[in-house]
Amino acid sequence: MTPIEQVLALVRPEILALAPYSSARKESKGGRVWLDANENPKTPAAALPSIALAKEGRLNLNRYPEPQPADLIATLAALYGIAPAQALVTRGSDEGIDLLLRTFCRAGQDAILITPPTYGMYIVAACIQNARVVSVPLVRNTNFALEADAVLKAVTPDVKIVFLCSPNNPTGNLLDRAAVLRIVRSLAGKAVVAVDEAYVDFSGVPSLAAEIAANPNLIVLRTLSKAFGLAGARVGTTIADPAVIAVLQKVIAPYPVPAPVLQAALAALTPAGLAAARESVATIVAERTRLAAALSKLPVVKLVWQSDANYLLIEVADSARVMAAGRAAGIIWRDRSKDVPNTIRLTVGTAEENNSTLEVLSRV
Numbered sequence: 001m002t003p004i005e006q007v008l009a010l011v012r013p014e015i016l017a018l019a020p021y022s023s024a025r026k027e028s029k030g031g032r033v034w035l036d037a038n039e040n041p042k043t044p045a046a047a048l049p050s051i052a053l054a055k056e057g058r059l060n061l062n063r064y065p066e067p068q069p070a071d072l073i074a075t076l077a078a079l080y081g082i083a084p085a086q087a088l089v090t091r092g093s094d095e096g097i098d099l100l101l102r103t104f105c106r107a108g109q110d111a112i113l114i115t116p117p118t119y120g121m122y123i124v125a126a127c128i129q130n131a132r133v134v135s136v137p138l139v140r141n142t143n144f145a146l147e148a149d150a151v152l153k154a155v156t157p158d159v160k161i162v163f164l165c166s167p168n169n170p171t172g173n174l175l176d177r178a179a180v181l182r183i184v185r186s187l188a189g190k191a192v193v194a195v196d197e198a199y200v201d202f203s204g205v206p207s208l209a210a211e212i213a214a215n216p217n218l219i220v221l222r223t224l225s226k227a228f229g230l231a232g233a234r235v236g237t238t239i240a241d242p243a244v245i246a247v248l249q250k251v252i253a254p255y256p257v258p259a260p261v262l263q264a265a266l267a268a269l270t271p272a273g274l275a276a277a278r279e280s281v282a283t284i285v286a287e288r289t290r291l292a293a294a295l296s297k298l299p300v301v302k303l304v305w306q307s308d309a310n311y312l313l314i315e316v317a318d319s320a321r322v323m324a325a326g327r328a329a330g331i332i333w334r335d336r337s338k339d340v341p342n343t344i345r346l347t348v349g350t351a352e353e354n355n356s357t358l359e360v361l362s363r364v
């Protein structure tokens with residue numbers, strides 16, 4: 001073996017075999033209109049003064065930041081209607097997912113349960129931790145509805161976390177609240193249920209976070225990446241019983257909230273920032289309705305799934321051909337055919353961006 005081969009032989013076999021998460025930014029470079037990562041089309045103006053603060057030298061970058069900044073925790077707690085002790089700020093909700101795996105699943109022994117097609121990071125985090133993955137698919141011909149009985153039947157004693165994504169990525173639908181709560185209650189003392197609410201702000205329904213007080217095995221994941229337009233700042237919140245938060249605090253890296261990120265998040269969550277975010281969500285939801293109606297009239301589009309999120313899943317006859325047409329026009333969507341045959345996920349962008357989507361699809 002060469003010296004570097006000897007080094008690589010020391011790497012855990014499951015990491016050598018790992019298929020890493022394939023993010024939108026890794027899959028597509030270039031393009032003019034980015035509608036592939038379910039981002040908000042605009043940076044919130046309220047967050048910009050934080051950049052000025054950095055320029056003026058009023059950010060103490062020589063000092064380590066507060067591990068869990070009290071002012072941000074208090075602001076997020078007010079935003080999400082929870083107690084500060086129920087919140088943990090993470091680098092995006094992706095870090096929350098990883099923390100849950102590392103905290104609840106013993107490597108090589110425990111398992112998680114997912115309901116595919118769903119967000120890809122649950123499997124990646126499970127593989128990194130060498131946790132088994134039990135899958136209970138959401139079925140296409142029931143509009144990807146959650147089947148609580150099938151989930152409960154599949155929970156073996158090694159399953160420590162059930163991940164439910166609502167609204168679900170990539171299908172866009174909310175999961176039935178009663179079905180989710182039935183799973184939570186049935187698994188009390190057996191497993192935790194992590195409900196990923198990255199897109200709940202676009203759904204108009206309340207978060208499940210209020211149910212945590214009565215159900216300490218419920219965990220909710222929220223993020224400022226979508227409705228609040230701060231994907232680049234990386235601010236997620238894990239919401240759980242204070243005792244669970246205390247355990248997660250043992251596992252998280254010491255300083256997950258960089259000082260400039262703290263300033264950007266606080267600025268985005270002032271009353272003016274919150275009003276702007278509400279307006280942005282209303283605009284995106286109105287555009288979603290307009291885009292869905294217009295898409296369903298195009299010959300190339302066979303089906304538009306109903307969406308409670310800031311993206312639409314469509315079925316076409318030949319997704320590769322449609323993706324190529326988008327690329328040729330500088331528009332990047334996300335091909336989800338690996339999850340649901342011949343489907344493409346379109347992020348709802350600005351009116352102008354959505355018109356570009358419609359224009360290109362009308363020509364395919």
Ligand SMILES: Cc1ncc(COP(=O)(O)O)c(C=O)c1O
Pocket residue numbers: 037038091092093094095119165169196198222223224225231234235236
């Ligand atoms: C369902 C879902 N959960 C979590 C995330 C991660 O979001 P972030 O880490 O930016 O908070 C995403 C990102 O696209 C997502 O779609």
